[in-house]
Amino acid sequence: MRWTLINAAVAAALVIVTSPRVEAGTITINPSDDAAIYVASGIVIHNQYLTVANSIDGAVKFPTNQISGEIGSALLSVNPYGLPLAIPNLSVYGYISQTGTISASDVNAGTFLGTWTLPSNLGFGKDAYFDVTQFVANADAPYVGFILEGVGGPDIFSSLEYNYGHPAQLAITFVPEPSSSVLVAIGLGFLVLWFYRHELKIRIGLVEPKVVGAASVEC
Numbered sequence: 001m002r003w004t005l006i007n008a009a010v011a012a013a014l015v016i017v018t019s020p021r022v023e024a025g026t027i028t029i030n031p032s033d034d035a036a037i038y039v040a041s042g043i044v045i046h047n048q049y050l051t052v053a054n055s056i057d058g059a060v061k062f063p064t065n066q067i068s069g070e071i072g073s074a075l076l077s078v079n080p081y082g083l084p085l086a087i088p089n090l091s092v093y094g095y096i097s098q099t100g101t102i103s104a105s106d107v108n109a110g111t112f113l114g115t116w117t118l119p120s121n122l123g124f125g126k127d128a129y130f131d132v133t134q135f136v137a138n139a140d141a142p143y144v145g146f147i148l149e150g151v152g153g154p155d156i157f158s159s160l161e162y163n164y165g166h167p168a169q170l171a172i173t174f175v176p177e178p179s180s181s182v183l184v185a186i187g188l189g190f191l192v193l194w195f196y197r198h199e200l201k202i203r204i205g206l207v208e209p210k211v212v213g214a215a216s217v218e219c
Contacts, residue, residue, distance in 0.1 A: 025173070025174055026171055026172065026173045026174075027066055027067075027171075027172050028169050028170070028171050028172075029062050029063065029066055029067075029169065029170040029171075029172065030062075030160075030166070030167060030169060031060045031061055031062055031160060031167055031168055031169075032061050032062060032063050032100030032101070032143060033046070033060070033061050033100055033101050033102045033160070034046075034050050034058070034059065034060040034061070034102070034159045034160055034167060034168060035048075035050075035059050035060075035102040036048060036049070036050070036051045036056050036057070036058060036059070037056065037057040037058075037059050037102070037106065037107055037147075038055060038056055039055050039056070039057055039107060039108075040055055042104045042107050043104075044059075044102055044103060044104055044106070044107075046102070047161050048159065048161065048162070049081050049082070049156045049157065049158075049159050049162050050078065050081075050148075050156070050157040050158065050159040050167070050168060051153075051154050051155070051156055051157070052087060052090060052148045052149065052150045052153055052154060052155040052157070053087075053150065053152070053153030053154035053155070054150075054151060054152060054153060056153075056154070057107075057147050057148060057149050058147070058148040058155075058157065059102045059106055059145065059146070059147050059148075060102075060145065060146050060148075060167075060168045061097060061100055061101075061102055061143050061144070061145040061146075062143065062144055062145075062170045063100060063142065063143055064136075064139065064141065064142060064143060064144055065142065066172075067136070067172055069174040069175070070174060070175040071133060071136060071137040071172060071173070071174060071175070072133075072173045072174055072175040073131070073133050073171075073172075073173045074131070074132050074133045074135075074136035074137065074170060074171070074172050074173075075129045075130065075131060075132065075133075075170070075171045076092070076129070076130045076132045076146055076168065076169075076170055077127040077128065077129050077130075077168060077169045077170075077171065078127065078128055078148075078157040078158070078168045079122075079124075079125065079126060079127045079128070079157060079158050079163070079164065079165075079166070079168075080122055080123065080124060080126075080155075080156065080157055080158070081124075081156050081157055081158045081159070081162055081163060081164065082154075082156030083123065083124065085118060085122065085155045085156075086152055086153045086154060086155060087118075087150035087151065087152050087153045087154075087155045088117060088118055088120070089115050089116065089117050089118070089150070090115070090116040090118065090148045090149065090150050090155070091112065091115060091116075091148070091149040091150065092112075092113045092114055092115070092116050092130055092132075092146060092147070092148060093109070093110030093111060093112055093113060093146065093147040093148075093149070094110050094111055094113045094132060094135040094136075094139075094144065094145070094146055094147075095109040095110035095111065095144070095145045095146075095147070096139050096140070096141035096143065096144055096145070097141060097142070097143040097144070097145050098141060098142060098143070099142075099143065100142070100143050102145070106145060106147070109145065109147060110145065110146070110147045111135075113130075113132060113135055113146075114130070116128070116130045116148075118155075124164050125164055125165065127169075129171075132146070132170075136170070136172070144170075
């Protein structure tokens with residue numbers, strides 16, 4: 001019977017190893033919309049650069065329908081469309097939305113997420129990243145939006161309409177599930193525990209050993 005248990009353990013291990021599992025991965029989400037918001041008037045201008053200046057906020061929205069699974073990290077990125085960048089430090093605000101289009105209702109929207117210090121050597125074709133993991137992980141809405149504010153300027157970043165390869169983006173990395181080796185160890189651990197308890201029951205007389213012919217075989 002010991003051989004039967006060993007065979008069962010091996011079979012269980014093979015099942016676990018060959019079973020499909022979700023690998024850790026990263027997805028990159030493009031905006032549903034981006035725009036320049038003229039704060040004083042509330043006018044929203046689409047189809048231009050993602051601009052940040054004294055009286056202009058840069059706004060960008062992303063769909064969340066591609067996000068499934070536990071988020072390990074979420075990074076908002078921008079890349080310059082015009083140089084030099086006159087504002088080295090941007091204030092970043094995050095908000096949730098039911099629509100993917102930026103409108104006048106997005107003026108002054110959002111919760112302050114932090115200050116984004118742009119790299120001094122940020123050039124064309126290079127991305128700067130800002131960590132928005134906690135905000136995105138807790139966002140329960142079809143869209144998440146970000147407002148970029150600054151003093152002075154302007155800072156001109158790539159947009160959906162004008163870019164050097166891609167607009168602002170949201171990079172999501174998911175938390176991996178336990179590896180197959182961990183699952184195998186857990187499965188075999190349970191089998192060993194069962195076998196030990198079964199042997200213990202035989203020794204203290206709670207379970208009778210099976211008899212085959214004249215030989216006694218323990219279960």
